[in-house]
Amino acid sequence: MTLKKISIWCMIALIVFSFSIFFMLLNINFIISDENYFHKEFAKYGVYDTLNGYDVDAINKDVLDFINSNEWEYLESDFFTPREISHLRDVKNLIGFGRIFLLASFGVSVLLGIILFFLDRKPFLRRIFFWLLWAGILILALNLFLVLSISLNFDFAFDKFHILFFPDGSWLFNPYVERIVVLYPEALFYDFGERIVAWDMFIGIILIIVSGGWLLMNVFRRRSKNNSARIHPREDF
DSSP states (O other), X not given: OOHHHHHHHHHHHHHHHHXXXXXXXXHHHHHTTOHHHHHHHHHHTTHHHHTTTSOHHHXXXXXXXXXXXXXXXXXOOSSSOXXXXXXXXXXXXXXXXHHHHHHHHHHHHHHHHHHHHHHOOSXXXXXXXXXXXXXXXXXXXXXXXXXXXXXXXXXXHHHHHHHHHSOTTTTOOOXXXXXXHHHSXXXXXXXXXXXXXXXXXXXXXXXXXXXXXXXXXXXXXXXXXXXXXHHSOOOOX
């Protein structure tokens, strides 16, 4: 295999990976901006009853506005302690890095796609659907792994996630004096994870159906054209 071929396949692998990350991060961004989702979860886990006397929806809106804002403002709230606000700032930072990665994954896909367009003159539209097909397969594979992690031991996966992305001990709270874990109980994050996985798998299946369907139709169209050419050979006089 030539160096050019190796380079092309490495770029294709990067494009597929970038496409997959892009779609998954885009899905997470939509969910963390959905106030209606949190309203249903609060009702499901009795948060309104537990925090009776507080405007739970208004507090949650302030939190979502804070973590989704591009500005680095301070969260002003009498509901949270300084330690809880510090953790929410860490969450905001993580989401900010996630959005940078989201844009970077899209940019990498486009840039490598343009490079491949000039390197390899194969039908470009077919190549795009090929990338989308493998991106859909990779999304399904990654989310099947997440399903196993959540189903087998959610507490372990939850702890490992926080250990990986947050300062040591900064995410552990006492529900008697720190209300962030009352407002956002662990079960809510279990549902959050399930919803992310469900939508990711839906996106993966759609990508596979649409791109796979287009590629199959393209194969049948080419075969039909070749068969027609064999049955009715061109005669030059």
